[in-house]
Amino acid sequence: MLTQRIISVLALLFFIAGPALGQSLTLNTQGAQEMHIYGDSNIKKWDAAVNQVSGSLTLQNIENLTAENLTAENFQSLTLTIPVEQIESESGGLTSNIHKYLKGDDYPNITFQLNNVTDITEQNGSLLITASGVVNAAGSDNPVEMQVTADLTDGGIQFSGAQELLMTNFNIDPPTAVFGTIRSKDEFRVEFNVNFGQEGV
Numbered sequence: 001m002l003t004q005r006i007i008s009v010l011a012l013l014f015f016i017a018g019p020a021l022g023q024s025l026t027l028n029t030q031g032a033q034e035m036h037i038y039g040d041s042n043i044k045k046w047d048a049a050v051n052q053v054s055g056s057l058t059l060q061n062i063e064n065l066t067a068e069n070l071t072a073e074n075f076q077s078l079t080l081t082i083p084v085e086q087i088e089s090e091s092g093g094l095t096s097n098i099h100k101y102l103k104g105d106d107y108p109n110i111t112f113q114l115n116n117v118t119d120i121t122e123q124n125g126s127l128l129i130t131a132s133g134v135v136n137a138a139g140s141d142n143p144v145e146m147q148v149t150a151d152l153t154d155g156g157i158q159f160s161g162a163q164e165l166l167m168t169n170f171n172i173d174p175p176t177a178v179f180g181t182i183r184s185k186d187e188f189r190v191e192f193n194v195n196f197g198q199e200g201v
Contacts, residue, residue, distance in 0.1 A: 024076065025065065027057045027156055027196035034193040037087065041184045048089040048098055055080035055112075057157065057196045067127055067152055071120060078114035078133075080194070101172050103138045110137045126151050135165070142169040156197030163190045 035050035060076040062069065084104035089095045102110070112135050119130040127150040135142045148161040166186050167174050174184040 023061065023063060025059045025062055025198075027059070027198055029053060029055050029080075029194060030156065030197040030199075031195050033195065034191075035082070036191050037188060038191065039184060039188040041182055043182050046089065046094060046184070048087050048095065050082055050087055052086035053080060053082055053192075053194060055194070055196070065152065065155065065157070067122070070127065070152075072117040075114065075117040075131075078112075080112040082110040084108055084110060097175055101138070101167075101175055107137070107139045110135070112136075115143075123149075129159075135170075137170045138172055140170040153195065153197065156195060158193065158195045160193040162192070164188075165190065 033050075033053040035053055037048045037050065039046050055078065057078045058076040059065070059070075059074045062074045084099055084102045085108070087095070087098055087102075089098065112133055114131060114133045117129055117131045121128050129148045129150050130146075131148065132143065132145050135144055142165070144163060144165070146161065146163055148159050151158045151160075165188055167184075167188065168186055174186050176183050
């Protein structure tokens with residue numbers, strides 16, 4: 001009888017403590033998102049704007065979102081989605097080629113999914129986050145290692161940084177034009193400034 005009572009008390013304590021220990025916070029992209037793609041060729045540089053970015057971030061086992069108590073273990077998931085049709089350059093021809101080479105008809109979205117955060121350090125008043133994830137574009141997955149700067153806002157987080165990528169990592173042959181005399185370089189860079197926040201905050 002005593003043993004059963006002890007088990008009941010312990011079960012009650014776990015039931016009460018469980019929600020606090022497992023408390024999670026989900027943030028969604030809010031406000032203006034900034035993302036730009038930069039590339040080069042043997043003739044001139046090129047760039048394109050990403051006009052729409054959406055995603056969500058879930059932090060686990062956290063009550064107050066502050067720089068002091070945010071750890072790598074708090075990051076449960078982070079996803080981003082970019083519609084290919086929302087990538088535009090100042091040149092209609094270049095925009096069309098970008099959509100073509102990204103196979104936008106078959107794979108309408110580019111996605112990023114966080115695998116894990118390995119380190120967080122304070123740097124000049126911001127947080128420098130080291131993480132790994134997977135970028136999917138044109139139907140191909142490409143694992144990436146990245147360092148991102150994070151700044152805590154009012155109830156949210158702002159991530160900024162730049163990521164170097166290769167077209168061939170996504171099975172995309174660097175485009176050519178004018179009988180091969182114009183050749184795009186394999187390397188390109190994505191610069192971003194993405195905000196996650198709570199609705200109503």
